Amino acid sequence: MKRSQLIVPISILIHLILVNGVLAWFIPEVYFNSNSILFFNATWLLSAYAIDYYPTSRKERFFTNFHKPIQLYLLFALGYFAWFSLSNTPLGTIGFHSNLLLGLFASLLGYRVLFYYARGKYREVGGNAVNVVVIGRDRNLKKIRNVFDEPDLGYRYLGYFDNSHSKSPTYLGKVEEAFTYLKQKEVHQVFCIASRLSQAQLFNLMAYADNNLIKLKIVPDNKEIFTRAMTIELYDNVPVLNLRELPLETQYAKVLKRGFDIFFALLVIIGILSWLSPLIFILQRMDSNEPLFFKQKRHGVNRKVFWCYKFRSMTTTADADTKMMTKNDKRVTKLGRILRRTSIDELPQFFNVLLGDMSVVGPRPHMELHTEKYQTSVDKYLVRHFVKPGITGLAQIKGYRGEIVEQSDIVNRTRLDIFYVEKWSLWLDVKIIIKTVLNAVQGEEKAY
Template sequence: MNYKKGRYSSLIKPLFGFIDLVIINAAVFYFDINLKNIYIFCLYISLSWMIIAIKNHFYEVQRHTRLIQIIPLLFKQIILFTIVLYAFIGFFKQPNVSRFALGNYLLLVFLLIFIFKFLTTFLLKKYRTVLRGNNRKVIVIGCNDKARQLIKTFNTRLDYGYKFEAQFSIKDKEFSLDNCFNYIIENNIDEIYFSVSELSNKQINRLIDFADNNLRELKFIPDNKEIYSKKLKYEYYDYIPILSIRAIPLQEPFSKLVKRLFDIVFSLFIIVFVLSWLTPIIALLIKLESKGPVFFKQSRNGFNYKEFDCYKFRSMTPNKDANLHQATKGDLRVTKMGAFIRKTSIDELPQFFNVLFGDMSVVGPRPHMVSHTNMYAQRIDKFMVRHFVKPGITGLAQVSGFRGEIETDKDIINRVKYDIFYIENWSLLLDIKIAIQTFTNAVKGEEKAY
C-alpha cells in the first residue's frame, strides 16, 4: 500500500460545524437575553447544537445531495434546537430570561445558518463545476445499462465532483482484476464502482480486499432493473447485518408528526376559507341540474388496505355502476356541472374532510375504488406497496401526467412507479411542491381531467 489521499474533503464538515458554532455563540452577544451566566449558556447551546446535529446527520451532506434535500435537515435542526433552547430556562431555573429576545436570537441564528448552508453548498458545486476542484477520480467495472447510466451521470453532473477515468468490461478478453488494480494505483483512483451482477463472489472478495488494503472507496452498482425500489435500509440485529428492501421516511415518528401537522393546517385552511362559501354554491348548482345528493360517498382502500368512505361533490347522475366503472372520456353519466367541477378538480375538495379526519393526506398515492384495488393487486406487481402510507388527494403520479382514466396496464404501472418513488423519497418540501403543481395544473386544465 503506497496510497495517501491528498484531499482536504475530511476538513470540510468539521469546518462547517465550527462556523455554525461561531454563529450561534456570537449571536448571543447581539441580544439582551438577561442571562445569569452567559458562558454557561454558550456551553449549553454549543453542546446541544452538536448533539442534535449528530443525531440529525446535519453535516452528512454528500456531494450528490440536492439543494432541495437540505431544507428538511435545516428545519429539523432548528426545531429541535428551539425546544432544547427554551428548556434551558426551566432546567437552569432562570425565569428572568427574555423570551422575546430569545425568539429574536433564534430567528437570526436560523437566517444566518440557512444562508451559510446554502451559500457553501452552492459555492462548492460551482467550485467543482467551473474550477474542477474537489474532484474524485473514479473507474467503473462492468458494462451494462446501469453502468452506462452512471458513467453518463459522472460526465454530465460536474457539480458532483467525480472525474470518470476508465471503464473495464468483464466481457473483454483481456480483462483481469490485476490490470484494474495496476491502473487504479498508477492513476491514483479514489473510488471504484462495480456491477455486482457481472462479477463472481471470488472476484468481489478480491476487489474488497484490494480496496481495503489500498484505502480506496468501493461502491457497487446493484442489478435492480426488475425492482422499482432503489433505497435499501441497512440495520444490525445484534451483530448480524440486515438489508431492508426499502426505507420509508413516513414510518419515522418525527416525519409522521410533520406530515400530520401539514395535513391538519392545510385542510383546515381549505375548509374554512374555501369550502365554507363554495359548498353552498356548488350544492345549489348540482341540485338545479339533477336530482340526488350533493356529496358522493365511495369506499376506497387506504393505509394498510383499510377501507374508508371517500367524499366528493357528486358529478354524475345517480347510477348503480358508480362503484364499479371509472369515468371515461365523453361519459354520459357525467352532468354538465359535473364536467366543470371534474375539469377544475373542484369535485375533490370535500376530501379535505377525509384529511382532517385522518383517513387521507393532502399528498400521497391516489386511492382507487375497492373493486379496482382488488383487480390491480392481482395484476400489477408491487401495487400494494402504495398502502404503506395514507392515500392522498393528489400525488406525484398525478402531477407527472398519470391521473384520471386508466386505459392500459402501462398507465397503472407508471402510476405505481411514481407512487413508490414518493413513498421512499418523501419530504415536506416535496409535498408542498406537489400541492403547488396540482393547483397550477387545475388552473391550466388537464387533458385527462374528465
C-alpha cells in the same frame, strides 16, 4: 482529498459563528452572559449530534437530506425558548423572537447555499477529488459512470479492468493487471463488479485495499432486481437487500406528514367548508333533490376499504360504483359540472384526511372494482397502496387524472404514484399542492 477532513470542523465553526452572531446582535443583554453563551452553543452542538447532522457523503447536494437542517433549526428553536424559562428571563414579544429566529434560519440557509455552490465549483476545477477505478464490467458500469461524470461530485474516473478485451479508451486491461496499476497510480476508491470476479480475486482485492489505504466498494450481482427504494440491511454480517424501504416508513416522516395533514385539513374545513357546504346545499336544491354528499367505498393504505366523501355531482344510478366518469357523461348535474371542473367536489375528502383514511397528497384512491382490475393488468400497481391515498397527487398534476381512456393512462399514473411513494418529502407535498391550486384556477382538460 487531503483537506476534506476539514470540511466538517469548518462547517461547525461557521455555524457557531452565525448562531452566536445573530444572538449577540438581537439579544445582547441576554446573550452576553457566560451561562447563556454556554447553553446556546451546547444546544446547537447537542441538537446536531442527536440528528447526526454533520457527517455528509460525497454525493450529497443542497436538497439531499434537506429535512436535517429543518430538524436542527427546530430543535435549536425549542432550546432557545427553553432558556428563557430556565433562566427566568422575561420573554418579551413573540414577534421579536420570530424575527430573530427567521434571521438565524436565513443565515444558516444562506451558508448552505454558499457551501454547496463553492464546493461544487471547487470540485469542478479539481479540488477535493477522488480517483476511482472499476474492476469488472457489466451493464451497471454505464450507470455508475453517470454518477462519476457529475463534475460537482468530484469523482475522477480513471478507467476499468475486465477480462473481456475492449477498444474503449477507458479500458485498462485484464483483472489480473489491476494490482500492478493500483501500485503505480494514486487511486482512492475501487468499485468492484462482484459478478465479474471469482471469490479468490475478491478476497485478494479486499486484502490489498485494506493494506494500501484504498476504499473498496462492491457492486453485488443484482440480477436486475434493484429499485430506487432499495437499501442494504445487515443481519449479523450477512448483507440483505431490502428492495422497498420507503421514506414514509420512518417514524419522523409519519409524524411530520400526519401533522401537516391535520393542520391543512382543519384549515380547509374551518376556513372553506364551514360556509361552502351550506351554499352548495342551497344551490343543489335548485338542481336536484339528491343528498349533499356522495360516498363510495375506495381502497386505501394496504388495501384497507374506507368511505370516500365528495360533494354530489352526479345523479344516483345503479352503476355508480362500477362505471368511471367519462367525458360528456349524462349523469353529471348542471351544478356538478362546475364542481368537477374546479375540483370543488373533492373538498369533503378533507374529512377523510382528518379521520386518517387519506392524506392531502398521495396516490388517488380508486373504486374497489378498478383496484381488482388494475392489480392484475398493471405491473406494480399495488405499490401505490403502501401509503395513504391523497386528495391530489403527482400523477394528477402531471395530467393523469380522471377518465382512463387507454392502458397507457393507468400505466403512467401508476409510474408517477410509485415515484412519489419512493421519493416522498414534505417539500414535494407542498409543490404538488401549489400546482394543484394553480391547475384548479387555470382549468384542466380532463377535469370534467
